[in-house]
């Protein structure tokens with residue numbers, strides 16, 4: 018199954034590279050479908066590739082990506098353990114915000130990636146990515162906690178956990194401690210999110226609440242152990 022998932026994600030990346038459904042497809046250097054572990058529990062979703070990503074064909078390889086790596090390291094994670102992708106797969110010229118029509122043209126790819134990855138937690142990075150999941154939510158209110166409102170695109174059992182975009186913290190240093198705190202909160206939310214995810218998939222469908230809580234405690238322990246390393 019992991020190999021099948023990796024193959025399906027790779028096939029989707031080929032489709033994305035060939036896509037010309039909006040003008041961005043003809044303007045970019047290369048598409049940026051996303052990358053990471055096909056079995057990642059944590060999926061980080063950015064807005065759209067910038068110049069560095071357009072040149073490399075990989076997400077978050079510029080300054081914001083370096084900060085993202087550092088934030089992940091705070092909770093004992095490295096890039097190959099998570100999955101990183103963008104709502105829009107091709108770079109908008111001059112790094113402008115993607116147009117609603119461009120987001121709509123790419124929405125099917127995002128939907129299929131989410132259906133394949135089925136992550137435990139999706140962390141939309143910043144307001145534009147958050148809008149793809151919760152159109153009316155404000156990042157200033159929703160960051161740093163599991164999102165409680167209605168969402169779209171989110172697979173059943175997946176927890177949405179919005180974060181500020183790392184680029185926002187590069188522009189406004191005052192946001193950086195908030196982003197670091199929010200990363201810690203995300204790590205602490207993981208055990209409960211895993212339980213929700215398992216129940217939704219029927220893995221713990223027959224489990225009693227105490228079994229779910231015991232599993233969550235074990236997860237918490239594992240997390241502390243990996244954080245201590």
Ligand code: URA
Nearest residue numbers: 063064065066076077
């Ligand atoms: N910002 C994004 O939203 N995505 C990237 O891949 C890089 C910067």
